Amino acid sequence: MTFFHALQINEDICAGCSHCMRVCPTEAIRVRDGKAKIYENRCIDCGECFKACPNKAIYVKQDDFNLIFNYKCRVALIPSVFLGQFQNDISVSRIYSILQDIGFTHVIETEITTPIYTLAKNIYERENPDKYPLISTFCPAIVRLIQVKFPGLVDNLIPLKAPIDITAIYIRRKLKKEMGYSDNEIGIFYITPCAAKIAAVKSPVGETKSNVDGVINMDSLYNRVYMTIKKQGKDYKEMKLPIAQLSSDSILTSLTNGERRLSISRHSLSIDEIQNVIEFLEKVENDEIEGVNFLELRACDQSCPGGILTCNNRFLTCERMFARAKYVADKERNGEMTRQKEVEEEKTYLMRNMKVGEIEARSMMTLDKDRLKALEKMKRIAELKKLLPQIDCGICGAPSCDALAEDIVCHNAELTDCVFIQRNLEARGNMDHNESLKIMELIWGSEKIKNYVKNK
Amino acid sequence: MHLEFTVIENDFVNAGSASSSIKKTLKQLAVNPSIIKRVVVALYEAEVNAIAHAYGGVITADIDADKIIMKVIDKGPGIPDIEWAMQEGNSTASPEVRDMGFGAGMGLPNIKKNVDRLNVSSTVGVGTTVEMEVNLG
Numbered sequence: 344m345t346f347f348h349a350l351q352i353n354e355d356i357c358a359g360c361s362h363c364m365r366v367c368p369t370e371a372i373r374v375r376d377g378k379a380k381i382y383e384n385r386c387i388d389c390g391e392c393f394k395a396c397p398n399k400a401i402y403v404k405q406d407d408f409n410l411i412f413n414y415k416c417r418v419a420l421i422p423s424v425f426l427g428q429f430q431n432d433i434s435v436s437r438i439y440s441i442l443q444d445i446g447f448t449h450v451i452e453t454e455i456t457t458p459i460y461t462l463a464k465n466i467y468e469r470e471n472p473d474k475y476p477l478i479s480t481f482c483p484a485i486v487r488l489i490q491v492k493f494p495g496l497v498d499n500l501i502p503l504k505a506p507i508d509i510t511a512i513y514i515r516r517k518l519k520k521e522m523g524y525s526d527n528e529i530g531i532f533y534i535t536p537c538a539a540k541i542a543a544v545k546s547p548v549g550e551t552k553s554n555v556d557g558v559i560n561m562d563s564l565y566n567r568v569y570m571t572i573k574k575q576g577k578d579y580k581e582m583k584l585p586i587a588q589l590s591s592d593s594i595l596t597s598l599t600n601g602e603r604r605l606s607i608s609r610h611s612l613s614i615d616e617i618q619n620v621i622e623f624l625e626k627v628e629n630d631e632i633e634g635v636n637f638l639e640l641r642a643c644d645q646s647c648p649g650g651i652l653t654c655n656n657r658f659l660t661c662e663r664m665f666a667r668a669k670y671v672a673d674k675e676r677n678g679e680m681t682r683q684k685e686v687e688e689e690k691t692y693l694m695r696n697m698k699v700g701e702i703e704a705r706s707m708m709t710l711d712k713d714r715l716k717a718l719e720k721m722k723r724i725a726e727l728k729k730l731l732p733q734i735d736c737g738i739c740g741a742p743s744c745d746a747l748a749e750d751i752v753c754h755n756a757e758l759t760d761c762v763f764i765q766r767n768l769e770a771r772g773n774m775d776h777n778e779s780l781k782i783m784e785l786i787w788g789s790e791k792i793k794n795y796v797k798n799k
Numbered sequence: 800m801h802l803e804f805t806v807i808e809n810d811f812v813n814a815g816s817a818s819s820s821i822k823k824t825l826k827q828l829a830v831n832p833s834i835i836k837r838v839v840v841a842l843y844e845a846e847v848n849a850i851a852h853a854y855g856g857v858i859t860a861d862i863d864a865d866k867i868i869m870k871v872i873d874k875g876p877g878i879p880d881i882e883w884a885m886q887e888g889n890s891t892a893s894p895e896v897r898d899m900g901f902g903a904g905m906g907l908p909n910i911k912k913n914v915d916r917l918n919v920s921s922t923v924g925v926g927t928t929v930e931m932e933v934n935l936g
Contacts, residue, residue, distance in 0.1 A: 495832030629818050630840045708826035714864045714935070717828045721800055 349541035363392035377788020387487035414530030483543035484642035494704030536650030549699035
């Protein structure tokens, strides 16, 4: 089975520099023939490679913007982090109205269903103390990380839809009921801050089909909106502010601690950045963590503001989101209602449709389905590790000596790919220079193995 | 497949490294996660026992296609009455160790719950060997 990946490598641009290979948290990248290659069943779409690439050779596949015009009713499903991309003096209502100018008929914020999502999570938590610590499925890169690297923890994942899906279901139902649209007239487009959300829409975990019709990258939509703002210039007259869509709590959901502060758990943790998460999950898997009920885990530093498709500094984005939440909180204290109240009417329906199917483990660690063969491979790996230099130089095109050893027993590499082994063999007369040069060429491509003559 | 680890007396900081390594091995063998969990829990418990109550020791693990046999061998004070120590709540821990939050008397009973075969042999003044076997399914 293959999995959809939003992260793709443009081989025309890729220089085979291996920066991406070194940062991949699941060791999913190798260099062959001078280009980075992704092992699709290992990739979790976290975006670390995208951040590390100095040549912008890694891109995120998105839907064509004009796809929205295939639908009569065109919904922009925007996460609150999108509004955080714009400076404080650009109002929320101005962005809403620009989104309508460029083609959308409706704008809804993803986090509008947060109260229902929170309620469902809290009920699940109360009913499943045997599965503690429960892990939020809010971040799709985390769900995939657990599937491939921590298969023993899939039962700890809370099998509920994330706000993106709940809100898509909500707005579709509302538009059908109130405006009389039919299902195929409604197109819901999510504006994504990261690659993992795209993968979640294109190949959802625990569901057969996503509730979202298309995905538009946040940076490309930002450009369109920003262009309009520039054209409007200083003379733009602010329209009367509509009632705020989101409560202050909901605005903050996608930030680190956003879910944790709404959880009923007395003991919970909030961890962001993928290496931090991996470090902690190792402990959870070893059963070293006691007395913790709930874990909010996010793949990016500062959570969604750190997504690879965002357009501004993540700390500034957080500040703007906090400022917006504070502004709304002041209003809430004065008794002003937000539009979020309307979602309450659909609470029963949404709560009934909250569950997702089984989240399967698909361990990337398995050496062989046949255990005897796996044991043989393991012994071979242990022998190979003794031969390899353990300095993880990456010249073999694998991220570490251990990864090379595994690749060798799985027939994806040769021991002679190691430059130390080559030198040894050459010195003993067991390999001629052309042969070792040929190996380097197979890994790094002929471009990098140019003839070099030392000046006398 | 044979693995060996050294356990150092009073080194709680590094408790769990043997468990982590064995966990990785079992994952590579595609052992069911619930079985891996039992192995890890039992071994971690035995490892902490050796760190806290004995003077460190050695952990060995032998893995074949259908089972894992783990031995935690310490040179500690030994357990005078093993049957008594196997009951929940009974502990031979010193007051200092209890102050650190260990010695609740759940160690051996908890190991027993998680393994398929358990054998504890001990000589007072010489040491204790905890032998645990788990079927890998």
